[in-house]
Amino acid sequence: MWSILVYLIGISAKIIVSFILFCVLFLIGCRFWLEPVKGVCKCKTKLHGKIALITGGNSGIGFETAKDLARRGAKVIIASRDVKKSEEAVANIIATTGNELVEHRYLNLANKDSIETFAKDFNKEFDRLDILVNNAGIGGIKKQNTENGIDMLMQINYVGPFTLTYLLLDKLIASKPSRIVNVSSYLHKMAKFDFENLSDVFTYSGQTGSLYSQSIRYGNAKLCDILWTVALAKKLPYGVTANVLHPGLVKTNIFNNFSPHIKRVLFLIIDLLYKTPIEGAQTIIHLCVSPKLENETGCYYMDCKKVSPSKAAEDEDLAERLWHKTLSLIKQ
Template sequence: MWSILVLFIGISAKIIGSFLIFCLLFLIGLRFWLEPFKGVCKCKTKLHGKIALITGGNSGIGFETAKDFARRGAKVIIASRDIKKSEEAVANIIATTGNESVEHRFLNLLKKDSIEAFAKDFNKDFHRLDILVNNAGIGAIKQQNTKDGIDKLMQINYVGPFTLTHLLLDKLIASKPSRIVNVSSYLHKMAKFDFQNLTDVFTITDKTDSLYSQMVRYGNAKLCDILWTVALAKKLPNGVTANVLHPGLVKTNIFNNFNPNVKRVLFLIIDLLYKTPLEGAQTIIHLCVSPKLEKETGGYYMDCKKVSPSKAAEDEDLTERLWHKTLSLIKQ
C-alpha cells in the first residue's frame, strides 16, 4: 500500500514538474516571440533650452523618461493627478540629476475641464513646448462612463490625451522642430469594435467586465492611439512629428486596478521575463531625442525600431473617420 502511494506521489511530482517546466519554457518562448530583444536608446543628444511635458511622469516609464530628459538638460513638466507622488518624483529627479528645472502640474485626464484648464495655464505660462509625451494610462478601471458618455478607460487612455494634444498644438507648432510621442501597446491587436459604427468604441458594450473584456477595452483604446497618431502626423506641418510606440510589458502602476490575483500572476511573469521601467522607457526616449528621427513621423515603434502594427491600425479610412469622430466628441 505504502509503496503504491509513494509511487503515485513520485509520478504526480514528475507530472507537475514537467508541467511547470513546460509553462516556463512557453513563457520564455512567448517573451522572445513578442519582443526578440530589449532596445536601448544610445543617443547622447542634449536638451538644454528645451521644454518637455510628460503625462504620468511621476512613476514607471514616465518617471524614467522624465529623469532622462532632466539629465539631458531639459526643463521637465510632470503632469499627473497624484500631487504627493508627483512632488516626491520631482524631488527625486532634482536630487539625482542636479537639474532643478523640474516641476509638477495637476492634470486629471478623466475630466475634460481639468484638461482644458491645464492646457490654458500651460499655454499662458510657457513660451514653448518641444516634446510632448502622452504616457499616462490605465490598464483596468471599473466599468463606468464619464458625464460625457465616454468609457472611463477610453477617456484616460485615448480621448484625454487626444484632447490635451489638440489644445497644445499651436504651442508645439510655434516651437518646431518639436515632437509628439504617444504610448500605445502591443495589446492593440486585441481590439474588437464595429469599425463602421465608431460610436460603439467610446462606450461600454460588454457588461460582463471579465478580464478578457477589460483587455479588449484596453486594446480598443490603444488601437485608437495608433490610428490617431497616424492621422495627426499627416496633418502636422513640417518640423512637428508624431509617433507611437509599444514600450513592452513593464511592471508599473498601470495594473493597480486589476483583480489582486490576476495582478500577482502578471507581476510574477513580468518579474521573470519582461522589462523594468527603465528598459520600458527606452523607445519613448529614442523617439524624443534621436537625430535620425527628426523627420520620421506617423510610425509605430517597439524596442527603438519601427515595426508594423495590426492591419486595423493601417486602415486609412478608419484612421480618418476616427479622427473626425473624436474631434466632434471633444468639441461638444
Template sequence: MWSFWSLLVVTILFLLKFCAYSFLLLLALAVVYRLWAEPIKGVCKCTTKLYGKVALVTGGNAGIGLETAKNLAKRGAKVVIASRNDMKSQEAVEIIKRASGNDNVEYRQLNLAKQDSIVEFADKFNKDFHRLDILVNNAGVGVVKTANLDNGVDLLMQINYVGPFLLTYLLLEKLAASAPSRIVNVSSNGYIVGFKFKLEDITKCWKTHNFFRYANAKLCEILWTRELAKRLPQGVTVNCLHPGIIMTNIFNHLNLFMKTVIKVLAFLVFKNITEGAQTTIHLCVSPNLEHSSGGYYVDCKKVKCIKIAENDELARQVCERTLELLKLPTK
C-alpha cells in the same frame, strides 16, 4: 487495500506534482512568448542633449513615465510631469532632481478623466511656458471601472485616448511655435485584440471585457497618431510605441493573485522599467527621427501594424469622431 490516509497522501502528492508541472509549463510558454513577441530589448543609444528645451510627460510620477522624465532631465531639459496624485508627484520631482542633477523639474496637476482638468492644465501651461519641445502622452490605465462620462465616452477610453487627444490639441500651437518639436504617444501591442473595432466602440460602455476596452483605446491611439501626422503643422512630428510588457502601476487595479502572477512573470521574462522606457526616450531624442512621423515603434525600431491599425480611412473617421465628441472644429 489502501487506507484512507494513504490515499490522502498519494492524492496530495499527485496534486502537488500536477501544480509543479503546470507552473513549469506556464513558465515555458511565457518564455516562448517572450522570445516570439519581444526577442530584442532595444536600447536608446542617442547622446542628444536637450538644454533649453521643455518636455512634458504625463504620468511622469511613476513607472515608464518617471524613467522617461529622469532621462530627459539628465539631458538638460526643463521637465514638467503631469499627473493627478499630488503627494506622489512631489516625491517624483525630488527623485528626478536627485537622479539627474537637474533642478529644473516641476509638477502640475492633471486628471485625464476630466475634461475641465485638461482644459485648465493646458490653459495654464500655454500661459506659463514660452515653448514645448517634447510632449509625451504616457499616462494610462489598464483596468478601471466601467463608467460613461458626460461626453458619452467610457472612462478607460477617456483616460487612454480621448484625454491625451484633447491635451495634444490644446497644446498644438505651443508645439508648432517651438518647432522642430515632437509628440510621443505610448500605446501597446495589446491593440491587436481590437481587430474587430468599429467606430461606435469609442462610446461603447463595456460591462465586462476589460482587455477589449483597453485594446480598443490603444488601437484608437495608434489610428489617431497616423491621422495626426497628416494634420500637424510643419516641424511637428508624432509617433507611437509599444514599450514592452512591464510590471508598472497600470496593473494596480487587478486583484492580488493576478498582480502576483504578473509580477513573477514580469520579473522572470519581461522588461524592467528602465528597459521599458527606452523606445519612448528614443522617439523623444533620436536625431534620425526629426522628419519621421506617424510610425509605430517597438524596441526603438519602426514596425508594421496589423491591417486595421493601418487603415487610413478608419484613422480619419476616428479622429473626426473624437473631435465631434469634444465639440472641437472638425476641419
C-alpha cells in the same frame, strides 16, 4: 512496502520538477515570441534649453522617461492628478539627476475642464514645448462614463490625450523642431468595434464585467491612439513629428500583496517575461531624442524599431474619420 513508497515519491518528484520546468520554458518561449528583444535607446542627445511635458510622469515608464530627459538637461513638466506622488517623483528626479528644472502640474485627463485649464495655463506660462509625451493611461476599470457620456477608459487613454495635444498644437508648432510621442499597446490588436459607426467606440455597450470585455475596451482605446497619430502626422507642418509606440510588457506593482517568499519565485519568472520600467521607457525615450527620427512621423514603434501595427491601425480613411469624429466630440 517502504521501497514502493520511496519509488512513488521519486516518480512524483520527477513529475513535479518536469512540470515546473515545462512551465518555465513555456513562459520563456512566450516572452521571446511576444518580444524577441528588449530595445535600448543608445543615443547621447542633450536637451538643454528644451521643455518636455510628460503625462503620468510620476511612476512607471513615465517616471523613467522624465528622469532620463531631465538627465539630458531638459526642463521637465510632470502632469498628473496625484499631487503627493508627483511631488515625491519630482524630488527624486532632482536628487538623482542634479537638474532642478523639474516640476509638477495638476492634470486630470478624465475631466475636460481640467484639460482645458491645464492647456490654457501652460500656453500662457511657457514660451515653448519641444517634447510632448502622452504616457498617462489606465487599464482594467469597470464601465463608467464621464459627464459627457464617454467611457472613462476611452476618455483617459484616448480622448483626454487627444484633447490635450490639440490644445497645445500651436505651442508645439511655434517650437519646431518638436515631437509628439503617444503610448499605445500591442493590445490594440484586440480592438473590436464597428468601423462604420464610430460613435460606438466612445460608449462601448458590450458586457463590462469580464476580463475579455475590459481587454476589448482597452484595445479599442489603444487602436484609437495609433489611428489618431496617423491622422495627426499628416496635418502637422514640417518640423513637428508624431509617433506612437508599444512600450512592452512592463512589470508593475500588481504583485506587491503576495508574501515575500512567493514574490521571490514570481519575480524570478516575471523577469524572464516582462520589462522593468526602465526597459519599458526605452522606446519612448528613443522617439523623444533620436536624431535619426527628426523627420520620421506617423509611425508605430516597438523596442526602438519601426514595426507594422494591425491592419486596422494602417487604415488611413478610418484614421481620418476618427480624427473628425473625435474633434467634433471635444468641441461640444
